[in-house]
Amino acid sequence: MNAVQVDGYRESMPRDTLTREQIVTAAIALLDADGLEGLNMRALGERLGSAATAVYWHVGSKDNLIALASDQVWHEITLPDPDLVNWRTAATAMATDLYAMLTRHPWLLQAFGSFLMSGPGKARHDDHLLAIYEAAGFAGAAADQAAATVFTFVLGNALGPAAAASLTRKLRREDSDAEQTIRDTMTEARRIAAQFPRLRARLDTHSADYSAAPDNTFQFGLQAVLDGLEARLGAM
Amino acid sequence: MNAVQVDGYRESMPRDTLTREQIVTAAIALLDADGLEGLNMRALGERLGSAATAVYWHVGSKDNLIALASDQVWHEITLPDPDLVNWRTAATAMATDLYAMLTRHPWLLQAFGSFLMSGPGKARHDDHLLAIYEAAGFAGAAADQAAATVFTFVLGNALGPAAAASLTRKLRREDSDAEQTIRDTMTEARRIAAQFPRLRARLDTHSADYSAAPDNTFQFGLQAVLDGLEARLGAM
DNA sequence: GCAGCGACTTGCACTATGTTCAAGTGAACG
DNA sequence: CGTTCACTTGAACATAGTGCAAGTCGCTGC
Numbered sequence: 395m396n397a398v399q400v401d402g403y404r405e406s407m408p409r410d411t412l413t414r415e416q417i418v419t420a421a422i423a424l425l426d427a428d429g430l431e432g433l434n435m436r437a438l439g440e441r442l443g444s445a446a447t448a449v450y451w452h453v454g455s456k457d458n459l460i461a462l463a464s465d466q467v468w469h470e471i472t473l474p475d476p477d478l479v480n481w482r483t484a485a486t487a488m489a490t491d492l493y494a495m496l497t498r499h500p501w502l503l504q505a506f507g508s509f510l511m512s513g514p515g516k517a518r519h520d521d522h523l524l525a526i527y528e529a530a531g532f533a534g535a536a537a538d539q540a541a542a543t544v545f546t547f548v549l550g551n552a553l554g555p556a557a558a559a560s561l562t563r564k565l566r567r568e569d570s571d572a573e574q575t576i577r578d579t580m581t582e583a584r585r586i587a588a589q590f591p592r593l594r595a596r597l598d599t600h601s602a603d604y605s606a607a608p609d610n611t612f613q614f615g616l617q618a619v620l621d622g623l624e625a626r627l628g629a630m
Numbered sequence: 631m632n633a634v635q636v637d638g639y640r641e642s643m644p645r646d647t648l649t650r651e652q653i654v655t656a657a658i659a660l661l662d663a664d665g666l667e668g669l670n671m672r673a674l675g676e677r678l679g680s681a682a683t684a685v686y687w688h689v690g691s692k693d694n695l696i697a698l699a700s701d702q703v704w705h706e707i708t709l710p711d712p713d714l715v716n717w718r719t720a721a722t723a724m725a726t727d728l729y730a731m732l733t734r735h736p737w738l739l740q741a742f743g744s745f746l747m748s749g750p751g752k753a754r755h756d757d758h759l760l761a762i763y764e765a766a767g768f769a770g771a772a773a774d775q776a777a778a779t780v781f782t783f784v785l786g787n788a789l790g791p792a793a794a795a796s797l798t799r800k801l802r803r804e805d806s807d808a809e810q811t812i813r814d815t816m817t818e819a820r821r822i823a824a825q826f827p828r829l830r831a832r833l834d835t836h837s838a839d840y841s842a843a844p845d846n847t848f849q850f851g852l853q854a855v856l857d858g859l860e861a862r863l864g865a866m
Numbered sequence: 867g868c869a870g871c872g873a874c875t876t877g878c879a880c881t882a883t884g885t886t887c888a889a890g891t892g893a894a895c896g
Numbered sequence: 897c898g899t900t901c902a903c904t905t906g907a908a909c910a911t912a913g914t915g916c917a918a919g920t921c922g923c924t925g926c
Contacts, residue, residue, distance in 0.1 A: 618855065626854060
């Protein structure tokens with residue numbers, strides 16, 4: 395930024411220009427805070443201390459900026475040693491880490507629905523995922539299928555929490571009385587659930603919204619999936 | 631609609647007003663054709679033969695309309711007999727049907743990321759899903775976890791094809807030369823993949839985009855997941 | 867040291883789109 | 897025949913992505 399807001403006027407500084415990295419970092423921060431629909435170029439420009447349109451010179455378009463941000467966050471995933479004695483340890487670590495990342499950045503799954511992400515960050519992840527399943531003993535196409543099975547399972551699991559987080563942010567942004575709206579929505583959900591026998595039976599046991607889905611459902615499912623894959627491994 | 635477009639002029643008819651059902655049906659058609667971002671109220675109004683703003687009286691807002699459409703499509707899923715001798719048959723049927731529905735309506739997963747869908751249509755589905763896993767022998771919370779495991783697996787699997795479909799529609803809408811852009815994107819994806827050993831090894835085997843993910847990956851994964859669950863069933 | 871060039875920034879303005887609102891319009895009912 | 901209520905309409909406003917032409921800054925070659 396070549397100017398800083400100080401008490402309402404701009405003080406000139408030795409010029410240092412925006413960088414793409416800086417912009418992507420700021421975009422991710424805004425996305426985390428306000429969700430995909432909450433990101434707008436004018437707010438981003440303000441955060442960066444420059445005009446909204448300056449960003450365009452560096453990233454071309456908002457869509458491209460989102461693509462860049464969407465790829466960047468894949469670098470947050472740590473890659474476990476693929477040659478552990480127990481491949482399930484590595485597989486579980488990567489799946490859990492991915493789940494956590496997707497929960498940290500709920501907008502990523504929204505972006506995934508709209509843009510195809512295939513940058514270096516995701517490639518780095520995908521490649522290492524394959525390493526783990528190949529080291530486990532899955533050969534050729536079987537490694538792809540095993541990796542895809544766990545990967546898609548994790549994506550699907552993160553969808554619920556991500557949707558809940560996005561909804562919350564959206565309401566807080568648009569709705570003057572977000573808490574009341576959320577309460578109303580949950581009441582309505584319970585009213586609907588009450589009309590179906592098995593859902594009704596669960597109304598008292600656990601609350602009806604996704605954000606309350608207990609974390610152990612993910613771990614339960616993940617271990618079941620890995621069991622199913624391990625059985626196939628024995629048959630190879 | 632109270633008027634019909636005939637050769638460019640409007641012919642008045644005995645008044646029949648818009649219905650919410652009509653609007654939702656038209657919205658689903660537009661969403662299927664143009665994707666979530668392609669739906670706009672003016673186009674919807676035009677398709678319905680009325681002013682864009684007439685829709686608001688019936689559905690309140692675009693968000694609400696999307697929520698209505700998002701719930702409606704769940705009714706397309708057929709509910710298999712939960713008391714089949716082999717529970718896996720019913721479970722597989724429902725999962726496969728859901729996968730097909732999500733592929734037919736790629737915008738649904740996008741909407742799922744932005745809005746929480748919990749209408750009667752999804753409740754009907756969820757309730758029946760529980761019926762199947764309870765009939766299979768999963769008791770109490772185990773039925774929820776088993777159902778959620780398969781359900782989220784299917785969601786995650788549909789995400790790839792849905793993203794590809796959305797992207798294609800988006801490009802066709804915005805880009806004058808969509809085919810070229812798609813080709814460029816795939817070339818770029820291959821360039822990136824070439825920098826990672828395991829992805830590079832696969833470059834010639836199968837193409838790098840999601841739409842080409844073979845259908846058998848879904849079936850492979852689904853059966854693996856069901857295997858993992860069945861093993862738990864034996865231990866109950 | 868200065869002219870010019872290229873890298874970046876800016877404000878303006880255009881466009882598309884969700885939405886509000888006040889005014890209408892038609893059908894049914896008393 | 898008039899009132900009412902259910903709907904429809906067109907104009908208008910706000911927001912947000914983005915193209916464009918005109919800057920501004922620093923470096924480079926003369």
